[in-house]
Amino acid sequence: LYTNCVLDLLETIRVQLSSERMQFNPAHGEIELKTNGSLCSICADRATGKHYGAASCDGCKGFFRRSVRKNHAYTCRFSRQCVVDKDKRNQCRYCRLKKCFRAGMRKEAVQNERDRISCRREGQAAGSLSISVLLQAEASTQQFSSWTPAAHSDITAKKIALVGDVCESMKQQLLLLVEWAKRIPDFCELPVDDRVCLVIDSAPHLGGGSAYSLCWNSHDDLPVTGNDFVIPVSGPELEVSKVAARILEELVRPLRELDITDSEFACLKAIIFFAPDCPGLESPQPVRRVRFQAQVLLDEATCEQRGRFGELLLMLPPLQSVAWQMVEQLQLARLLGEASVDSLLQEMLLGEGASAAATASTAAATRASDNFTSVILPVPTGKFGSIYHFNMLNLRGAFLKFSRQADSEQYF
Amino acid sequence: LYTNCVLDLLETIRVQLSSERMQFNPAHGEIELKTNGSLCSICADRATGKHYGAASCDGCKGFFRRSVRKNHAYTCRFSRQCVVDKDKRNQCRYCRLKKCFRAGMRKEAVQNERDRISCRREGQAAGSLSISVLLQAEASTQQFSSWTPAAHSDITAKKIALVGDVCESMKQQLLLLVEWAKRIPDFCELPVDDRVCLVIDSAPHLGGGSAYSLCWNSHDDLPVTGNDFVIPVSGPELEVSKVAARILEELVRPLRELDITDSEFACLKAIIFFAPDCPGLESPQPVRRVRFQAQVLLDEATCEQRGRFGELLLMLPPLQSVAWQMVEQLQLARLLGEASVDSLLQEMLLGEGASAAATASTAAATRASDNFTSVILPVPTGKFGSIYHFNMLNLRGAFLKFSRQADSEQYF
DNA sequence: CCGCGCTGGTCAAAGGTCAC
DNA sequence: GGTGACCTTTGACCAGCGCG
Numbered sequence: 001l002y003t004n005c006v007l008d009l010l011e012t013i014r015v016q017l018s019s020e021r022m023q024f025n026p027a028h029g030e031i032e033l034k035t036n037g038s039l040c041s042i043c044a045d046r047a048t049g050k051h052y053g054a055a056s057c058d059g060c061k062g063f064f065r066r067s068v069r070k071n072h073a074y075t076c077r078f079s080r081q082c083v084v085d086k087d088k089r090n091q092c093r094y095c096r097l098k099k100c101f102r103a104g105m106r107k108e109a110v111q112n113e114r115d116r117i118s119c120r121r122e123g124q125a126a127g128s129l130s131i132s133v134l135l136q137a138e139a140s141t142q143q144f145s146s147w148t149p150a151a152h153s154d155i156t157a158k159k160i161a162l163v164g165d166v167c168e169s170m171k172q173q174l175l176l177l178v179e180w181a182k183r184i185p186d187f188c189e190l191p192v193d194d195r196v197c198l199v200i201d202s203a204p205h206l207g208g209g210s211a212y213s214l215c216w217n218s219h220d221d222l223p224v225t226g227n228d229f230v231i232p233v234s235g236p237e238l239e240v241s242k243v244a245a246r247i248l249e250e251l252v253r254p255l256r257e258l259d260i261t262d263s264e265f266a267c268l269k270a271i272i273f274f275a276p277d278c279p280g281l282e283s284p285q286p287v288r289r290v291r292f293q294a295q296v297l298l299d300e301a302t303c304e305q306r307g308r309f310g311e312l313l314l315m316l317p318p319l320q321s322v323a324w325q326m327v328e329q330l331q332l333a334r335l336l337g338e339a340s341v342d343s344l345l346q347e348m349l350l351g352e353g354a355s356a357a358a359t360a361s362t363a364a365a366t367r368a369s370d371n372f373t374s375v376i377l378p379v380p381t382g383k384f385g386s387i388y389h390f391n392m393l394n395l396r397g398a399f400l401k402f403s404r405q406a407d408s409e410q411y412f
Numbered sequence: 413l414y415t416n417c418v419l420d421l422l423e424t425i426r427v428q429l430s431s432e433r434m435q436f437n438p439a440h441g442e443i444e445l446k447t448n449g450s451l452c453s454i455c456a457d458r459a460t461g462k463h464y465g466a467a468s469c470d471g472c473k474g475f476f477r478r479s480v481r482k483n484h485a486y487t488c489r490f491s492r493q494c495v496v497d498k499d500k501r502n503q504c505r506y507c508r509l510k511k512c513f514r515a516g517m518r519k520e521a522v523q524n525e526r527d528r529i530s531c532r533r534e535g536q537a538a539g540s541l542s543i544s545v546l547l548q549a550e551a552s553t554q555q556f557s558s559w560t561p562a563a564h565s566d567i568t569a570k571k572i573a574l575v576g577d578v579c580e581s582m583k584q585q586l587l588l589l590v591e592w593a594k595r596i597p598d599f600c601e602l603p604v605d606d607r608v609c610l611v612i613d614s615a616p617h618l619g620g621g622s623a624y625s626l627c628w629n630s631h632d633d634l635p636v637t638g639n640d641f642v643i644p645v646s647g648p649e650l651e652v653s654k655v656a657a658r659i660l661e662e663l664v665r666p667l668r669e670l671d672i673t674d675s676e677f678a679c680l681k682a683i684i685f686f687a688p689d690c691p692g693l694e695s696p697q698p699v700r701r702v703r704f705q706a707q708v709l710l711d712e713a714t715c716e717q718r719g720r721f722g723e724l725l726l727m728l729p730p731l732q733s734v735a736w737q738m739v740e741q742l743q744l745a746r747l748l749g750e751a752s753v754d755s756l757l758q759e760m761l762l763g764e765g766a767s768a769a770a771t772a773s774t775a776a777a778t779r780a781s782d783n784f785t786s787v788i789l790p791v792p793t794g795k796f797g798s799i800y801h802f803n804m805l806n807l808r809g810a811f812l813k814f815s816r817q818a819d820s821e822q823y824f
Numbered sequence: 825c826c827g828c829g830c831t832g833g834t835c836a837a838a839g840g841t842c843a844c
Numbered sequence: 845g846g847t848g849a850c851c852t853t854t855g856a857c858c859a860g861c862g863c864g
Contacts, residue, residue: 048856049829059855065832066853077528090526090839090854111831250689277662277730295722310707313725317732318689324736460849461837471848477839478846502847521838529840529852 052109101303134266137183267298546678549595679710
């Protein structure tokens with residue numbers, strides 16, 4: 001459950017970061033079309049060719065070689081967001097090296113002595129999981145998402161999110177999560193019961209929380225939900241605002257400072273999703289194995305930047321904590337009768353009260369999922385009855401009821 | 413404009429030619445002693461090469477750079493005709509700078525400021541935190557603990573832990589935690605309020621979770637508390653047993669498989685303790701810095717073993733989750749009246765109901781703390797009143813009440 | 825054969841450091 | 845706070861190697 005929230009939070013940050021990048025470089029499209037190969041992709045100086053995997057100038061080439069050779073560990077004196085251009089490229093070596101890696105330079109391309117280039121060593125012996133698989137899964141899921149960063153220019157036109165809107169956003173993210181998981185071979189090879197377990201358990205982390213912290217407006221520092229609502233830090237609903245404040249402070253700010261890449265984001269998402277401690281898991285070992293592969297991939301994706309891998313992994317506890325609080329707030333609001341929690345989401349997340357209204361309210365979602373192919377087989381009812389695991393929210397029970405409904409099989 | 417370009421071009425060619433000449437003339441040393449090429453064209457000191465367009469010594473080079481960088485406007489106290497030589501070059505800045513320009517120095521050749529090098533202080537620039545500091549803190553704390561691993565040969569002789577026993581164990585761990593923190597210089601340098609925050613906030617994690625998961629009996633797979641009780645997986649109290657099962661499955665088993673070393677454990681403990689997201693923290697940045705150092709230390713302590721660093725960090729989410737559940741169970745038990753939670757622990761962890769009995773029941777703990785030196789200053793009462801942060805457990809409030817008690821200052 | 829692309833290396837002249 | 849002897853980093857330029 002909490003994993004889903006976390007994943008949702010991540011999604012929001014990722015989208016925001018990509019929109020931020022577009023804001024800061026509005027004309028990069030034209031320039032790169034004309035002088036694609038002649039500009040250094042790190043500092044925009046005149047490039048002298050491809051070096052270590054990226055078009056770059058002699059300066060960045062030499063800098064990268066020296067840094068890799070001497071195994072330098074730079075530290076940014078500011079907030080790891082320094083501008084790297086021709087004039088300022090020598091002002092922060094940490095950010096320059098970071099941009100080298102980000103531009104595609106690989107430290108394996110730096111040879112010592114006069115080595116022959118050992119070209120064909122790059123294999124996928126580490127397992128079937130790879131960065132490209134994760135990135136592709138992410139890209140495939142993106143097309144289902146109705147939300148686009150470019151559309152978020154006018155913040156004042158957006159409605160303020162109430163608890164119900166947050167729930168709706170989480171529901172949408174949940175559907176996308178299933179699609180995402182189906183794109184990962186390791187997931188498909190798991191036992192069907194465990195597949196259900198993982199999706200259900202990770203819902204709040206990836207479906208709820210992550211979407212918020214990622215869809216925040218860079219101008220106003222306000223989180224934006226997947227369905228185009230603004231979550232105000234001080235709004236009409238105190239619970240929602242509290243969560244928004246925590247998202248900004250504990251998740252958005254650190255991730256913004258880290259300036260997470262797409263690859264890193266993809267790995268982090270997989271690490272959160274493949275949770276071996278997921279309650280009710282029949283065979284945790286395969287899941288643990290996949291998570292191990294994912295965290296090793298993340299380590300590689302951070303490109304030897306001192307402490308970066310650790311900082312990214314240390315996002316998980318606050319992500320879990322915020323997701324937890326978010327679900328708790330939703331339940332609280334429901335108990336107080338302040339919001340009309342969608343009955344589907346209620347079943348999925350809160351595990352109480354099956355209602356007849358569920359069928360109607362899930363109609364839209366069902367239509368959206370018509371194109372989805374089935375990977376998770378229909379869940380045999382009653383199989384989960386014996387499983388009980390302490391949890392503030394009995395999600396498995398909720399899913400059981402949900403899966404008994406006729407139209408629910410379409411989600412999987 | 414064009415003239416300038418031409419002049420610049422000429423200068424470039426001239427520089428290139430002179431450097432070429434030097435390359436082709438390995439015996440230039442003798443010759444240049446006679447010619448003006450080895451003399452600073454500003455002060456006639458020995459030149460160290462061409463700088464900013466003119467042959468000059470290090471002194472004039474540095475003077476010119478500083479003057480240009482800081483955009484200094486000097487004035488001559490005499491008639492702008494001062495003699496500038498090796499002895500008198502520091503007597504008039506105006507005339508020295510004038511002569512620099514006249515000798516051919518161009519202010520365009522002075523570049524922007526670069527990144528710091530600061531390689532000399534790298535030995536201690538990594539921070540005062542080190543493995544040895546952490547190991548020493550751990551060792552110093554151990555002596556206060558009454559529990560010794562060797563004494564645990566007879567598992568059958570131990571009593572089965574009830575909720576009350578677990579609480580008692582947590583209270584002891586809390587006291588040890590304060591002692592441990594005081595051994596870390598970075599902790600002592602924090603503001604007093606933030607020190608209190610960290611201790612209180614990490615109490616469930618370090619006082620509860622990790623203490624149990626690490627004090628387990630290797631023969632019988634049963635967790636053992638600090639005060640020599642066994643936590644049964646299937647015991648009279650269902651809540652306790654559930655926690656025990658999770659501890660074994662999610663914490664003990666993975667840690668046992670990893671075979672965590674003392675150094676790694678010490679780092680992990682510091683990473684958990686220095687939580688920048690700790691509610692109520694005044695200045696999170698120093699805490700984040702210390703945690704960064706700690707996680708880098710852990711990375712180094714894992715000795716390049718593939719994936720080991722990640723696996724260790726991935727212990728934190730389940731640790732947080734178990735700690736959370738444990739405290740929740742204790743509160744549940746208290747509500748049901750099944751256990752007599754020690755009033756001190758109740759205040760510290762559950763944040764409710766100050767009781768007169770607290771003084772009596774903490775007598776033993778107070779005696780034990782007589783030897784502790786005071787590092788955290790007495791907490792000014794009322795200072796935390798305005799701080800409120802959503803938490804399942806209002807620990808800060810609990811601590812406030814606790815700190816108002818007369819004997820509580822001894823703990824810090 | 826020769827040019828091209830991408831390695832490696834060199835070292836003048838930039839930079840920064842820190843007792844004085 | 846400036847000075848300057850002393851050290852590190854930068855990047856324009858050159859050579860070597862594999863390839864089409």
